[in-house]
Amino acid sequence: MAILVTGGSGFIGSHTCIELLNAGYEIIVLDNLSNSHVESIEQVREITGKSLIFEHVDLLDKNEVMRVFTSYSIEAVIHFAGLKAVGESVSKPLFYYHNNVAGTLVLCEVMQQFGVKNLVFSSSATVYGLTDKVPITETTPLDAINPYGRTKLMIEEILRDLWVSDNEWSISLLRYFNPIGAHESGKIGEDPNGIPNNLIPYITQVAVGKLPKLQVFGDNYETADGTGVRDYIHVVDLAKGHLKALAKVLNSKGIEAYNLGTGIGYSVLQVLHAFEQVIGVKIPFDVCDRRPGDVAISYADPSKAQSKLGWKAEKDIYEMCRDAWKWQKNNVNGFRGKVLQ
Known part of the structure; x- marks a missing residue:
């Protein structure tokens, strides 16, 4: 079966x-x-x-x-x-x-x-x-x-x-x-068409030189650093x-x-700084207007999945950034990319 x-x-x-x-x-x-x-x-x-x-x-x-x-x-x-x-x-x-x-x-x-x-x-x-x-x-x-x-x-x-x-x-x-993130082998990962809609592939494409700067949508939310918080x-x-x-x-x-989800919220800048820490390179960014419909803070209560399914997220933000970067640098242009020298 x-x-x-x-x-x-x-x-x-x-x-x-x-x-x-x-x-x-x-x-x-x-x-x-x-x-x-x-x-x-x-x-x-x-x-x-x-x-x-x-x-x-x-x-x-x-x-x-x-x-x-x-x-x-x-x-x-x-x-x-x-x-x-x-x-x-x-x-x-x-x-x-x-x-x-x-x-x-x-x-x-x-x-x-x-x-x-x-x-x-x-x-x-x-x-x-x-x-x-x-x-x-x-x-x-x-x-x-x-x-x-x-x-x-x-x-x-x-x-x-x-x-x-x-x-x-x-x-x-x-x-x-x-x-x-991506598989730890670096052989598969997120391969968006065009400019990424999601934060991490946007960051990795800036880091690899495909995009000039990260766009941060809003820095005036009611959060610790003003940027949106997500799980x-x-x-x-x-x-x-x-x-x-x-x-x-x-x-x-x-x-x-x-x-x-993990039940933990990270701001855009916290994710950016974690990624910089992982690769040892500063990522340039510009702050632009908020996107319509974005809320300040969103994160899960995953306790039902833990109690009913016996599942819990284990990997931290640094592992997420590390694996996403390994995929991107090994596959600059996605699945048809080449390893950076």
């Missing part, structure tokens, strides 16, 4: 594939490669020394998804596949709703047809919206404020309705905070959380949401 990983060639998906293979699972990766690279799959094979099956399939193609379920004996699904850029979702809302929501509907319809009712869903802390009450718990009111976040929230509600209709389903909704989690810790959630859905019924 295999685990189907949709979006398994992406940043979080590829790291989760490594943990799954190392834990002895047989996996099938389904990905349309719209915002990822097949090279990451080759690197997963190289890192683990194990094989996996890759299917170049779009979830919106129901016939192809059915072919995959017909071809393999699938026990559970970890569902990462989806568009993920907040800014792009604002300018292309129909594109996001169609891809993320309709793709998930196709997946669930096929799963139901084949009697596969174990699902781990890649959700997001964006479902909480503009809450500034911290720490954020799973009972914090849900109020997504952009199309990307709303697709995650809509899918969560669809999955709740699905479980109500059929209590044989077992579903974990994993609400990520801010994944950063950053190492992508490998996050990947291990998926294994714990998978074990849960394979051995129980029901639907539960879990925050995956």
